Amino acid sequence: MVNVYSEDAPQYSTVAKWAAEFNRGRTILEDDPRSGRPADVITDEIVAKVQNIITTDRRIKVDEIASECGISHGSVCNIIHERLHMSKVSARWVPRNLNAQDRHQRVVSSRELLDIYRADPENFHARLVTGDETWIHHWDPETKKDSKQWKNKTSPPPKKFKTQPSAGKIMATVFWDSKGVLMIDYKPPKKTKITGAYWADLMKKLRNAIKEKRRGMLTAGVLLLHDNAPAHKRRVAQAAIRECKFEQLNQPPYSPDLEPSNYYLFRHLKSHLRGTRFANDDDLIAATEAWFGGQGEDFYFQGIESLQHKWEKCIQVHGDYIEK
Structure with missing residues (x-):
């Protein structure tokens, strides 16, 4: 491997570890699945679920979405902003409800x-x-x-005290x-x-x-x-x-x-x-x-x-x- 890859070759200890694993019967290179929460919880199913929750109630809070989906607050924010490209804004006043x-x-x-x-x-x-x-x-x-x-x-x-326009x-x-x-x-x-x-x-x-x-x-x-x-x-x-x-x-x-x-x-x-x-x-x-x-x-x-x-x-x- 050194002859082929030169300085990019892995260390001897790493190659020895791989060889030992394959001698014990291992046939794949990917890591074995771990118990508990997966490393990446932002799956397509979770994104779709968050989108459906927001569509149903556009005033819902991030913590409420996180609790309902069983994911973290940060993951919900990531889905909303990075995957759905949504943001929460205040309603604007309009002169009339146009028919x-x-x-x-x-x-x-x-x-x-x-x-x-x-x-x-x-x-x-x-x-x-x-x-x-x-x-x-x-x-x-x-x-x-x-x-x-x-x-x-x-x-x-800085602080700003609420005041009203003069009479x-x-x-x-x-x-x-x-x-x-x-x-x-x-x-x-x-x-x-x-x-x-x-x-x-x-x-x-x-x-x-x-x-x-x-x-x-x-x-x-x-x-x-x-x-x-x-x-x-x-x-x-x-x-x-x-x-x-x-x-x-x-x-x-x-x-x-x-x-x-x-x-x-x-x-x-x-x-x-x-x-x-x-x-x-x-x-x-x-x-x-x-x-x-x-x-x-x-x-x-x-x-x-x-x-x-x-x-x-x-x-x-x-x-x-x-x-x-």
């Missing part, structure tokens, strides 16, 4: 809007105006995720396009009822803002994208939209995930304001407008451009809510 008709309407609207976009993307970007209202608080505490920080292994983890707040209604903010209207907490008359008045103010800030847009024709809130559908509001000669796009109901103000603009604004205390409404308004003014055209353009992906994704998931 079949709601999902169908979201798909139909997304297809119509995609057709308009794809016919002339450049023209769509130049003409689209969107807007919605949102609450901004004098104090909006950081989330647990926002407060993450680096630490050494020996350092104690002091303002409702801001913002209209914007691919170039920036066109107008903002603020309402104090005691006067935040959005009526048809209020929305009609906003449409007239919006038209004046477009005329002042976007030369040629009124002539080209404004594409107005806003949600289907009851006040927006009132006769007086619809009359004002027609009077302003805005072309209203067919936004599906119960769809904040398809409104760039909600999933893009307000999310970034509130992330910026979160964790800062404002003494009064004026300070909050000043900080809000400073942030809007500090964003370049690319930021607003990306928000409008993202609509294409949202509509495509809505169609792919058959009208269900979009995670991202």
Whole structure:
């Protein structure tokens, strides 16, 4: 063996042990089976059993699966993550339990809007105006995720006390396009009822803002994208939209995930304001407008451009809510 394998040859004692085993009648090279638990408990049968247990109860705990299957906690984790490629996540809040008709309407609207976009993307970007209202608080505490920080292994983890947003707040209604903010209207907490008359008045103010800030847009024709809130559908509001000669796009109901103000603009604004205390409404308004003014055209353009992906994704998931 040394002549054949040189330095890779086994030691003499090992070869002598093999020879002795074969002289005693051994005919195979594999180790004899041992009593007790097998070395590898992750068999195809066990994997299938774990998968069936999880499918039956998706909230079941790892220790409960381990007890039912008679395997260790670590083996269950290995099966879930490495073999089944599953992870446990929290449920997400959605605005509404969409029925079949709601999902169908979201798909139909997304297809119509995609057709308009794809016919002339450049023209769509130049003409689209969107807007919605949102609450901004004098104090909006950081989330647990926002407060993450680096630490050494020996350092104690930081603590964060649970707090609620302040009662002091303002409702801001913002209209914007691919170039920036066109107008903002603020309402104090005691006067935040959005009526048809209020929305009609906003449409007239919006038209004046477009005329002042976007030369040629009124002539080209404004594409107005806003949600289907009851006040927006009132006769007086619809009359004002027609009077302003805005072309209203067919936004599906119960769809904040398809409104760039909600999933893009307000999310970034509130992330910026979160964790800062404002003494009064004026300070909050000043900080809000400073942030809007500090964003370049690319930021607003990306928000409008993202609509294409949202509509495509809505169609792919058959009208269900979009995670991202």
